[in-house]
Every structure is written in structure tokens, then in C-alpha cells.
Amino acid sequence: MEEISKTGRRITIAILGLGGQGGGVLADWVVQLGEANGYVAQGTSVPGVAQRTGATIYYVEMIPAGASEPVLALTPVPGDVDVVVASELMEAGRAILRGFVGKQTVLIGSTHRVYAIDEKSAMGDGRASGERIVAAARERSRRFIGFDMDAAADRAGTVISSVMFGALAGSEALPFPREAYEAAIRAGGKAVEASLKGFDAGFEAAQGRPEPALVAAPATVPTSPAGRVLLARIQAQLPVEAHAFAIEGVRRLMDYQDAAYAGLYLDRLVALSDDPAVLTEAARHLALWMAYDDTIRVADLKVRETRLARVRGEVKAKPDQIIAVTEYMHPRLEEICETLPGWLGGRILASERLGQWLAPMFRKGRHVETTSVRWFIVLWLLAAMRRWRRGTLRYGHEQARIADWLALVHDAAPDAGLELVKCQRLIKGYGDTFARGLGNYTRITDRYRAGGLDAAGIRRLREAALADEDGVALGQALAS
Secondary structure, eight states, X not given: OOOHHHHOOOEEEEEEEETTSOHHHHHHHHHXXXXXXXXXXXXXXXXXXXXXXXXXXXXXXXXXXXXXXXXXXXXXXXXXXXXXXXSSHHHHHHHHHTTOOOXXXXXXXXXXXXXXXXXXXXXXXXXXXXXXXXXXXXXXXXXXXXXXXXXXXXXXXXXXXXXXXXXXXXXXXXXXXXXXXXXXXXXXXXXHHHHHHHHHXXXXXXXTOOOOOOOOOOOOOOOSHHHHXXXXXXXXXXXXXXXXXXXXXXXXXXXXXXXXXXXXXXXHHHHHOSOHHHHHHHHHHHHHXXXXXXXXXXXXXXXXXXXXXXXHHHTTOOTTOOOOOEEEEOOOHXXXXXXXXXXXXXXXXXXXXXXXXXXXXXXXXXXXXXXXXXXXXXXXXXXXXXXXXXXXHHHHHHHXXXXXXXXXHHHSOXXXXXXXXXXXXXXXXXXXXXXXXXXXXXXXXXHHHHSOOOHHHHHHHHHXXXXXXXXXXXXXXXXX
């Protein structure tokens, strides 16, 4: 098939982007590009609700100007799209599924992922296969240009739309020189220098020139006296295979609670097993369980200065700009009681009358502006309760569960113990997600205690539990 640049015919371009990624700006640049170079151009958009604030299809159609005014389409037609630009790998996959990508199509897509809610909330690894999407992109399109545009935008200090525009120029799929693209950015008049820098990064990558080498993150090295003492314990008491996970576990638990809590983590590991495979897996999963998500931890993460800096970076806020962050929160009565001292929280949960009176107050979620003075102070005070976490109802419950799990692993044969360690994967998150995972974990360990379940059986039940969040597959596996 002839290149578009050689035919001078009608050009159709579909841009698939997520909310907040500048897809509308990119579409405006493409329209400006066509109009400035002798084409009649039209841009439209069809919003969706796939992720974030909604995935949107921007459609640009242009045709060389002539004596009569053309009638241009409002939406892309499957099988009749010359160029597809996707801001994220799954958006490229959706373009393929909708039939926008064919053997006449140049597909330009970022290879990074923005995970959907269903992927994040899956009991196991719910991520869609990126390899399959890349393979389909190469097979279905005339030409596929893919690289991590989000990382390129971060390096350039700009938004991904400018990198996508540069990749479009670098693909040479349209009959316009590079200077025409840069003129469209300048005509927009907003963040011109940063956008041109991102444009250049996208252009170079699309032309096949190597990206800058990534600098590997330095290994975690304790800087405090307590951290160095714990590091010495890891090196002296644990097998080399477990060191990386144990060092990260200590770092996380010191951040979560304190050095004494991290020391308890090492005490438990050292007493658990002599098998290096079991200890390596346990070093990871024990740290995850001991750093469980309670209301104190959630509040702590919400008010951290590093988090606000990350949000400002994501929205490209200038130093003199004020941002407001509104979040949805829905703590249940159980979670509130678990934050209280054990004796008080347990008494409230055990009282049917108190439960009936208090439960309606927590049935609905609420939108909280965490950057407002009022809610920031509330969350800051809640985060400050970390020093009293050991006295909370939730702490007592979790430590009892962890001790029981470790006892099961300690008394099991090494192969069965390894599978029991991996069952911790089922327990994650908070609220309903945590309750479902804990329920599935309990069903498996109860069957193990009843006898007749070897390492292969534990693995089979765990994989069934990870197959669906409703526990249907696990129920069928237990019944069989």
C-alpha cells in the first residue's frame, strides 16, 4: 500500500487516551497541523468510562482543500483508520478489538500500563498480558511503533501528549515535515518549551534511536544505627538467598512501626525454618502481613509530604499553583473499632445494640478533601496513633493470625511449608477485599489441619482461590 504522504488522499487518525493525559490537546495539535498545511481538518471526541476519568476516543479527519467543502465523519470507522495513537498499552489493545487497526494502519502506542480497577482488585495477579497485546499490535497493523511514552514524558518534564505527537511525526505516516509539527505546538502557546522537549523525545524514539540508559536504583542501605544492627543480623542469621527480601522487609517495617517491630520480624524468620527456599519466601510474605493495611497506615500514607509531591508531579503543577485532592473513603464500623484499644473495640463489636446504633453512620462512603485543613488534621491525628498501634484490637488479631500461620509452616514438611507460606498471597488490602482473602485462606488452612492435604493439594487450592474473588472455584476444588 502506498504511504499517505504519496497519495494526498483523505487522512483518518484515531487517538485513544485516558482522562488527564492531554488527548484533547494532542487532537487540537493534529487539527492545527492539517489546517496550516492546506487541509480541511475536523476533530471530534467520544468520551468513555473505562479508566480514571474515562477513556476517550479523539478522531481527526482531514482532506486536501479543494473547490467544494467536504463532509467529514464524526467517528472512526472500523477498517478505515490510517493512524491510531494510543496513550497506554491496553488502549492499543482496545483499538485492535474495535477493529480500528488493520493492515493499512500505522499503530503508535505507549507500552506502559495504567492498571484498571478489575486488575488491581483481583484476588491474584489480575494484570492483562502486555506481551499478547504487543504481539497482536505487530501482527494486525501495517507498522507498530511502541515504547514507554510515559517514562519519556517524565524524563522530559512534560505530559505524554507531546511525546505522542513527536512519535506521530517520527513515524512519517503523515505528509508533513517535522517543522510543521513544531509550529503547531508553538501555535498552541501553552508550555511550549516543555512540550517541544517531549516532542523531541517521542520523535527520536519513533525514528529508532536509542533511549537514554536507565540508571539502576541504588540498593537499600540502612543509615540509622538501629538499621545497621538489623542488617548485621540478616547477614549473620539468614541464608544469602533471603537477604534481599529481608532487608526490604526490615526497611518497610521500620517505616510502618519501629525498629523493635522489625526486630520481631527477624526473630520470627530465624525461628521459622532452616530451609533456604522457605525462608526466602517467608521473608517476603511475612513482611507483607506484618505491614497490614489498617486505618492508621492508610491515614499515614495520605498525609505524607512525599505523596503530595508525587501528586503535584503527576499533574505537572507549577510551584505557585495550589492543588486540591479529593478522595473517596468508606471505613466500615469494624475498621473503626479495630483502631480502638482492644478492650473497647471488642466490647463495641460484641454488643448487638451498639452495633445497630453505630453501623448506619458508616454504611456510606464519603468524599474527603485531604488537602483541606480540616481533613488533613483529622488524618494526621489518626496517623499519629501509630505509637499506640500495639494496643489496638486489629494488632492483637493480626499478630495471633501471623503466629498461627508461622506455627503451621514450622511444623510442616519443607515442601508443604513453602506452599503454606505462599498462601499469604490471599490476604491483602482492607475492607471487603481483606475479608474475602482471609476467608479463603482460612478455608484452605482448615482443610490442611483436617489432614490429607499435601504440598500439591495446598497449591491447587491456593490457585483456585486466586481464580475468582467470590470463592466459587475454591469451593469446587474443596468439594472435589
